[in-house]
Amino acid sequence: MRVNKNEVIEYYAVLNQDGEAFTGMKAGKFQYAADWTKAKTLPLSNTQMLLAERGNELIKESEL
Secondary structure, eight states, rough: OOOEEEEEEEEEEEEEEEEEEEEEETEOOOOSSSSSSGGOOOEEEGOHHHSSSOOOEEEGGGGG
C-alpha cells in the first residue's frame, strides 16, 4: 500500500507457535486460524502487542 509516492508501507501476518495466523480480536483476546487466507495483515507498527506473546513471529504479506 502506498501512502505517498516516496513511502511504501509493508504489511505482515502474525503467526503463532502452532503455525496459525492472527485473524483479529474477540472479547479482548487474540484470535488465530489455521487457514492463512483469513490472516489480518498489519503494518509493522501495529504488531508490537502480538509479538509480545511467546512464539509469535512475522511473515511478509507478499510471502503468504
